[in-house]
Amino acid sequence: xxxxxxxxxxxxxxxxxxxxxxxxxxxxxxxxxxxxxxxxxxxxxxxxxxxxxxxxxxxxxxxxxxxxxxxxxxxxxxxxxxxxxxxxxxxxxxxxxxxxxxxx
Amino acid sequence: xxxxxxxxxxxxxxxxxxxxxxxxxxxxxxxxxxxxxxxxxxxxxxxxxxxxxxxxxxxxxxxxxxxxxxxxxxxxxxxxxxxxxxxxxxxxxxxxxxxxxxxxxxxxxxxxxxxxxxxxxxxxxxxxxxxxxxxxxxxxxxxxxxxxxxxxxxxxxxxxxxxxxxxxxxxxxxxxxxxxxxxxxxxxxxxxxxxxxxxxxxxxxxxxxxxxxxxxxxxxxxxxxxxxxxxxxxxxxxxxxxxxxxxxxxxxxxxxxxxxxxxxxxxxxxxxxxxxxxxxxxxxxxxxxxxxxxxxxxxxxxxxxxxxxxxxxxxxxxxxxxxxxxxxxxxxxxxxxxxxxxxxxxxxxxxxxxxxxxxxxxxxxxxxxxxxxxxxxxxxxxxxxxxxxxxxxxxxxxxxxxxxxxxxxxxxxxxxxxxxxxxxxxxxxxxxxxxxxxxxxxxxxxxxxxxxxxxxxxxxxxxxxxxxxxxxx
Numbered sequence: 001x002x003x004x005x006x007x008x009x010x011x012x013x014x015x016x017x018x019x020x021x022x023x024x025x026x027x028x029x030x031x032x033x034x035x036x037x038x039x040x041x042x043x044x045x046x047x048x049x050x051x052x053x054x055x056x057x058x059x060x061x062x063x064x065x066x067x068x069x070x071x072x073x074x075x076x077x078x079x080x081x082x083x084x085x086x087x088x089x090x091x092x093x094x095x096x097x098x099x100x101x102x103x104x
Numbered sequence: 105x106x107x108x109x110x111x112x113x114x115x116x117x118x119x120x121x122x123x124x125x126x127x128x129x130x131x132x133x134x135x136x137x138x139x140x141x142x143x144x145x146x147x148x149x150x151x152x153x154x155x156x157x158x159x160x161x162x163x164x165x166x167x168x169x170x171x172x173x174x175x176x177x178x179x180x181x182x183x184x185x186x187x188x189x190x191x192x193x194x195x196x197x198x199x200x201x202x203x204x205x206x207x208x209x210x211x212x213x214x215x216x217x218x219x220x221x222x223x224x225x226x227x228x229x230x231x232x233x234x235x236x237x238x239x240x241x242x243x244x245x246x247x248x249x250x251x252x253x254x255x256x257x258x259x260x261x262x263x264x265x266x267x268x269x270x271x272x273x274x275x276x277x278x279x280x281x282x283x284x285x286x287x288x289x290x291x292x293x294x295x296x297x298x299x300x301x302x303x304x305x306x307x308x309x310x311x312x313x314x315x316x317x318x319x320x321x322x323x324x325x326x327x328x329x330x331x332x333x334x335x336x337x338x339x340x341x342x343x344x345x346x347x348x349x350x351x352x353x354x355x356x357x358x359x360x361x362x363x364x365x366x367x368x369x370x371x372x373x374x375x376x377x378x379x380x381x382x383x384x385x386x387x388x389x390x391x392x393x394x395x396x397x398x399x400x401x402x403x404x405x406x407x408x409x410x411x412x413x414x415x416x417x418x419x420x421x422x423x424x425x426x427x428x429x430x431x432x433x434x435x436x437x438x439x440x441x442x443x444x445x446x447x448x449x450x451x452x453x454x455x456x457x458x459x460x461x462x463x464x465x466x467x468x469x470x471x472x473x474x475x476x477x478x479x480x481x482x483x484x485x486x487x488x489x490x491x492x493x494x495x496x497x498x499x500x501x502x503x504x505x506x507x508x509x510x511x512x513x514x515x516x517x518x519x520x521x522x523x524x525x526x527x528x529x530x531x532x533x534x535x536x537x538x539x540x541x542x543x544x545x546x547x548x549x550x551x552x553x554x555x556x557x558x559x560x561x562x563x564x565x566x567x568x569x570x571x572x573x574x575x576x577x
Contacts, residue, residue, distance in 0.1 A: 017108055017282070017287070017291060018111060018287055018290075022110075022111055023111075023285065023287060024111070024285065024286055024287050024290075027285060027286070027377055028375050028377055028378045028379070030257075030378055030379045030380045031257075031284055031285050031377055031378055031379040033257075033379075034257035034283065034379055035283070036282060036283055036285050036287050036291075037255075037257075037282065037283040038280060038281070038282055038283075038291070039254070039255070039281045039282075040278065040279065040280050040281065041273065041279070042278070058249075058278035059247075059248075059273065059276055059277055059278045059279075060224060060247040060248060060249045060277065060278035060299070061247060062249075062278065062298070062299070065107070075266070075269075075270045075478075076266075077261065077263045077266035077267055077270070077478050077479035077484070078263075078478050078479065078484065079478060079479075079481055079483045079484050079487070080483055080484055080486075080487025080488075081483075081487065082483060083482070083483050083486045083487065083490075083496065085486065085496045085497060085498050085510075085512040086430065086434055086482060086483070086486070086512060089431065089434040089435070089438065089512075090434070090438035092514075092515075093179055093435060093438065093439060093516065094438075094439075096179060096182055096183075096516070097175060097178055097179060097182065097439075099182075100178065100181070100182040
């Protein structure tokens with residue numbers, strides 16, 4: 001049995017808004033091949049499992065329907081590792097300013 | 105919304121939906137086949153400089169610090185000829201409530217939405233503007249919906265937009281995240297029709313008048329700090345609002361001799377509606393994918409007549425490379441203690457080579473910063489770029505190739521701007537204007553005068569260019 005997610009949980013739903021054949025004309029080839037997809041978060045209207053068709057209440061008070069894809073979805077964007085192409089810049093420009101200071 | 109109406113059905117209702125959602129009857133301002141009364145459109149919106157400032161004061165928008173970048177200036181003078189190297193200042197717009205100058209654009213729109221009794225506001229934007237509208241809506245007690253182009257067909261989110269999603273949700277907004285494509289506008293129209301919310305468009309008069317306060321502050325604060333108006337103001341340029349509002353504000357404050365420079369990141373070769381290119385841009389705004397089309401034809405927005413009309417105000421339009429902007433962002437952090445950008449630092453990257461050519465007693469103002477954070481940082485963008493197979497190297501920035509190679513300069517003397525030919529952009533605008541006329545209709549007197557004002561040239565020159573086009577096509 002898939003785990004039941006209680007009503008009122010903050011969740012994310014997904015749905016296809018336009019299938020490839022329904023998309024606007026004059027799209028680049030790579031975009032025309034894929035559907036227009038929507039993801040939105042809100043509070044789950046009734047208990048459900050991942051993959052179910054559900055309704056949510058959004059932060060603006062709307063009811064939207066879609067496939068339940070995540071419960072309490074995390075914000076996963078971050079920074080990543082320091083980038084070698086940027087790391088030496090501080091030392092380089094400080095050295096330039098110090099050299100200029102000595103000349104004056 | 106129980107289910108989604110058909111694409112064609114919604115697009116056919118576009119004019120009615122937008123009219124109800126912005127509350128402006130644009131047809132009233134038409135004065136010719138092409139022409140409309142731009143100044144009256146702006147004047148009729150009911151806000152002058154003082155009332156705009158009063159609205160912004162109440163939500164803590166504006167009056168941001170003007171900070172002299174003494175170390176960046178010293179670095180410029182280290183690479184400049186003797187006697188050269190203008191003083192560089194930055195207007196620290198990150199000090200606005202949601203962290204960017206976009207709060208100025210949102211403030212009058214949201215104020216107007218509440219004054220007219222709309223139940224909420226909606227905005228189609230993947231950028232700082234969403235956070236600004238959500239923040240202002242929270243402050244004024246309105247509901248808010250933001251529609252973003254946020255991820256590609258593989259589900260990979262652009263990190264800077266993921267941060268805007270988080271910010272908008274933090275301010276209590278509903279955020280609709282979409283995959284890549286211009287049908288975002290269809291989804292936005294569905295939202296407006298479903299909710300009856302106000303369209304807090306980036307391109308209404310409210311949005312532009314909200315930026316005029318920034319131009320006025322730049323003029324006033326620069327004169328207080330240096331005894332003169334700025335010689336050059338550099339604005340990061342995308343949809344044209346920033347340049348338009350800032351230039352209008354400068355003029356309003358009397359800084360009529362200030363040179364207004366628009367700066368964009370060169371994204372030549374990447375397609376703005378391409379699913380594949382979406383995450384290969386490394387910049388979400390301030391780039392040529394927006395600025396060139398919006399300069400050569402402003403009326404491509406969510407409202408019938410854009411109040412952002414950049415060609416009327418540009419003295420110069422320059423591009424810089426992706427790697428140069430990341431380098432400038434690093435300089436701002438390590439030399440001035442300001443972690444800002446990166447996209448907003450496009451104008452800073454342009455300021456360095458421009459200040460280098462000017463006399464040392466001149467003053468250059470970079471007219472905005474924006475907040476930085478997770479996803480919205482050079483490291484986040486370059487990490488994603490490397491994941492997608494884009495080369496990130498040090499070297500001569502002329503070797504930068506959008507989508508394939510980002511070249512971070514090795515020395516500040518390598519920073520340069522590339523001037524776009526304004527005459528070519530004017531011709532392109534006039535070609536687009538002619539193409540928008542119904543078949544067989546020639547521009548009338550009012551149209552020719554309008555096109556001259558739009559392109560900052562003479563009526564005779566407009567006629568000459570249009571006649572030349574009809575002979576060659």
